[in-house]
Amino acid sequence: MTAVPEAPAATQTLVGIQGVSRRFGDVTALDDVTLDIRQGEFFALLGPSGCGKTTLLRILAGFETPDSGTVTLDGADLLARPAHRRPVNLMFQSYALFPHMTVARNVAYGLEREGLPRAEVRSRVAEVLGTVGLTTQAGRRPDQLSGGQRQRVALARAIVKRPRLLLLDEPLSALDKKVRAEMQLELKRLQHEVGITFVVVTHDQEEAMSLADRIAVLDSGRVQQVDAPVRLYERPSTPFVAGFIGANNLFEGTAAGGGLSVPGLGTLPAAGGLAAGTPALLGVRPESVRLGDTGDLRGVVADVSFYGGLSHIAVRVAGHDRPVLVAEQGPSRVHAGARVGLGWSAADAVLIAR
Amino acid sequence: MTTEHDIARPGAATGPLSGRSPRRARVLGRAAARLAFLGPGVGYLIVLLIVPLALLLSYTIFRRGRFGGVVYETTGENFSRLVDPLYLDVFLGSIQTAAITTLAALLLGYPTAYAIARLPRRWKTIALVAVVLPFWTNFLIRVYAWVILLSGPGLVNEALTGIGLIDEPLELLYNQGTIVTGLLYSYLPLMVLPLYAAIERLDPQLREASANLGARPARTFWSVTLPLSMPGVLTGCMFVFVPCLGNFVIPEILGGGRSIMVGNLIRDQFLKARDWPFGATLALAVIAALVVLLFLQAWASRVYGGTGERRA
Amino acid sequence: MRRPGLLYVPFWATYVFLYTPIVVLVVMSFNAGDSPYTFEGASLKWYGELAGDATVRQGLVNTLIVAAGSTVLSTVLGTLLAVGMARYSRSRLLDAFGLLPAVLPDLVLAIALLVFYAAVQMTLGLHSVIMAHVVFGMAFVAAVVRTRLSHADTSLEEASRDLGATPLATFTRITLPTLAPGIVAGALLAFTLSIDEFVIAFFTAAPTEPTLPIVIYSMVRFGVTPEINALATILLAVSFTVVIVAQRMTRLTESFR
The missing domain is CATH 1.10.3720.10 (MetI-like)
Structure with a gap:
């Protein structure tokens, strides 16, 4: 695995997941998953639906038990404790607010179960409602709140317990676009403020990228790569990650000196330490591809789409089954049908062993 | 690390005394909950529905008693x-x-x-x-x-x-x-x-x-x-x-x-x-x-x- | 939109069919004469007769005891059964088993219980009727509560456990309150079914302790007097009031939610 830049907060391991597997009948939800989540970081589990991320989350919360493997929290066995005795709280995707209780009663629920004195419950509820900006809504019922407000209640209800670990299941998926952006900032601010380790599960890579310090990409129950968002984007280490994160132009071939040798296209430039002759994949981001009169590849512009800030140009290249995507700032100067050359610098392309 | 690993493994429980296995405890807890929820109702229905129905249907092969009831001699x-x-x-x-x-x-x-x-x-x-x-x-x-x-x-x-x-x-x-x-x-x-x-x-x-x-x-x-x-x-x-x-x-x-x-x-x-x-x-x-x-x-x-x- | 007028012929026929006998009953209850068939002027005579009828009064008391007792038992057992079937069992056999008393013809259940009581030599009385009514009451409560459960969000219970509630606290503080409307509806259903139930009570009650439907049955069979009309009118008035009040109350609670 690639070396990772230091996470901003601390580097002490909070949660240790070792060799965890879980099968449901014929389906392998988790296949020998090993992960470390560090104290104070904002961690994301990212993957397509059915990749096992929700199962892993439910194992951490205590609603599932793995078939094998261990999970530790602060070095102690977490699996031995039932869900209600874990210093772990979950913000449900549906929020799961108790419909028969007011906002304040919802938030107080977890503290009351700890048997805390009433005065303390009241002051902590008031404090956390202040933090999420819902002081005036304390007496309302969940169905009288907007989607964003409901999410704040769910969040308040979880963090008021001051858990060691806060799990968030698709936290932004139920919100509309505008509220999403707001909540995104809010979540980051809160995580800083309360200093709790957050683990967010999501299928939305933008959500993971913008929120998390580190992201684990899961596919078919296996961990593909764990890295900081920028490294994940720039240096995918498996073919799955290269295809899953962001738009990417992928070429199959064998590693050769200074690049990738692709039958029919020649040698394409890429940096990387793969031994010559290794079957490999070359990935280059659309924004790294230059459009010009000459280049390593030649093709015909098939389509130009304008997205306001930038344009996407699809170029059909003979010998490659999918059009090569190029992203340019502003409106494009080329039109469909134009013959163009494509090129990129070796440093912008990544080579991945197949 | 290995000992913890063993405890969490369902198959690795070392006999009836290792009650710390979370899996086993959960299975036991579920069985207890099942019994608590289903036991009374199912028990009631067995005694006052299944047994009476079985009794009633069994009477179809017996002779009538002289004053109602049944004589346990089979007959078609x-x-x-x-x-x-x-x-x-x-x-x-x-x-x-x-x-x-x-x-x-x-x-x-x-x-x-x-x-x-x-x-x-x-x-x-x-x-x-x-x-x-x-x-x-x-x-x-x-x-x-x-x-x-x-x-x-x-x-x-x-x-x-x-x-x-x-x-x-x-x-x-x-x-x-x-x-x-x-x-x-x-x-x-x-x-x-x-x-x-x-x-x-x-x-x-x-x-x-x-x-x-x-x-x-x-x-x-x-x-x-x-x-x-x-x-x-x-x-x-x-x-x-x-x-x-x-x-x-x-x-x-x-x-x-x-x-x-x-x-x-x-x-x-x-x-x-x-x-x-x-x-x-x-x-x-x-x-x-x-x-x-x-x-x-x-x-x-x-x-x-x-x-x-x-x-x- | 074109109104298919023909459609409204059977529509109105249904309501005329359903309500004519009821109107006749009510009008005849104020009959001054002795004939249940011909109206001979208005009076409250038969209501007076009814008020003095000790058999009817005792039947009513017996019915209320049976209904109350069987409703309490049915509600507790049925609710537990519904939660158990939804959360701790995937057996379709058990599902069918839980519904059996509700689909079994009442006569079959009645004679089965009669045979059973005789076999274990239990003396008949109000207790034997209560036990019999619980058999189907529980099935109806369980069915209603299960419908409610199937709409309920299981993540509420998980959220409760996640927040540190023990399984028992989760059941009493989250599961039961979310099920409350279903439980109340099931209990009301069990109560009304028990109050009106005749066939099973007829076979499992002691002759000395008849419930109101049994009293009505013997009145209908042996002496056609307008007193029955008065009783019918009162029962109708009570049922109508209860239904309308219940309707109002659900609307009221809905507006609170």
Whole structure:
């Protein structure tokens, strides 16, 4: 695995997941998953639906038990404790607010179960409602709140317990676009403020990228790569990650000196330490591809789409089954049908062993 | 690290003493919860439903006791009596009466349910409540009201003589038609409700699509609405047929006290003739008929599997 | 939109059919004469007769005892059964088993219980009727509560456990309150079914302790007097009031939610 830049907060391991597997009948939800989540970081589990991320989350919360493997929290066995005795709280995707209780009663629920004195419950509820900006809504019922407000209640209800670990299941998926952006900032601010380790599960890579310090990409129950968002984007280490994160132009071939040798296209430039002759994949981001009169590849512009800030140009290249995507700032100067050359610098392309 | 690993592994528990295995504890907890929730109800039903039914059915192979009850000597007599024309006719007649009632309920109930489903929301609720309201009053009194209506000096005869249609009061009581009327009156709401539920659920866009594709209203009804409301039709028919078949009160009040339906026969075996084994055998025949019907219904509802429900 | 007028013929026929006997009953209850068939002027005579009828009064008391007792038991057992079937069992056999008393013809259940009581030599009385009514009451409560459960969000219970509630606290503080409307509806259903139930009570009650439907049955069978009309009118008035009040109350609670 690639070396990772230091996470901003601390580097002490909070949660240790070792060799965890879980099968449901014929389906392998988790296949020998090993992960470390560090104290104070904002961690994301990212993957397509059915990749096992929700199962892993439910194992951490205590609603599932793995078939094998261990999970530790602060070095102690977490699996031995039932869900209600874990210093772990979950913000449900549906929020799961108790419909028969007011906002304040919802938030107080977890503290009351700890048997805390009433005065303390009241002051902590008031404090956390202040933090999420819902002081005036304390007496309302969940169905009288907007989607964003409901999410704040769910969040308040979880963090008021001051858990060691806060799990968030698709936290932004139920919100509309505008509220999403707001909540995104809010979540980051809160995580800083309360200093709790957050683990967010999501299928939305933008959500993971913008929120998390580190992201684990899961596919078919296996961990593909764990890295900081920028490294994940720039240096995918498996073919799955290269295809899953962001738009990417992928070429199959064998590693050769200074690049990738692709039958029919020649040698394409890429940096990387793969031994010559290794079957490999070359990935280059659309924004790294230059459009010009000459280049390593030649093709015909098939389509130009304008997205306001930038344009996407699809170029059909003979010998490659999918059009090569190029992203340019502003409106494009080329039109469909134009013959163009494509090129990129070796440093912008990544080579991945197949 | 390895020891923790072992503890978490379900297979690695080192014997009955290692109660710390979370998996085992959870399995035990679930078993305890299962017992706490299911135990009382299932236990109750076993003692007061399964055992009595088994006992009842076991009586079918024994001889009658002299003063009711049973003598534990096996015999096939009860079953051979069942096919005696005397009893077989009553049994088949009961099925016929129940079937006629069900059909009448369907013919009256379907258009009613359809009309209710198309009422404005406010009137819908009122119309539905009005269908159910008579159902929430004493069943015997409702049936008795028909005695008042249909008797010789009763209102129907009064009305008919009054407008000069007849000279002599008609003998309206105590025949199959009267029994069907009473059964229909008692169980019609059970037909209307499931039909209404099925019709109301249908996506109005399906009707519109059918019309848009050139179907006239009648064609739309036969090709779209009726097939899609079939599950409701089947449920309604079951709801009406089942209580009709085993009924003995309505035939008794409106049928003049003779043993007209199989329900009366069963009642008489238990309370008058004191022939419990034969009564049990008659009950078994009723159950058998209903089981056949349930299978038919299950088969039919598979055939009409589509639901065409309105999307949320 | 074209109004299919033909459709409204059976529609109105249904309501005329359903309500004519009821109207006749009510009108005849105010009859001054002795005939149940012909109206001979208005009076409250038969209501007076009814008020003095000790058999009817005792029947009513017996019925209320049976209904109350069987409703309490049915509600507790049925609710537990519904939660158990939904959360701790995937057996379709058990589902069918739970519904059996609701689909079994009442006569079959009645004679089965009669045979059973005789076999274990239990003396009949109000207790034997209560036990019998619980058999089907529980099935109806379980069915209603299960419908409610199937719409309920299981993540609420998980959220409760996640927030540190023990399984028992989760059941009493989250599961039961979310099920409350279903439980109340099921209990009301069990109560009304028990009050009106005749066939099973007829076979399992002691002759000395008849419930009201049994009293009505013997009145209907042996002496057609307008007193029955008065009783019918009162029962109708009570049922109508209860239904309308219940309707109002649901609307009221809905507006609170």
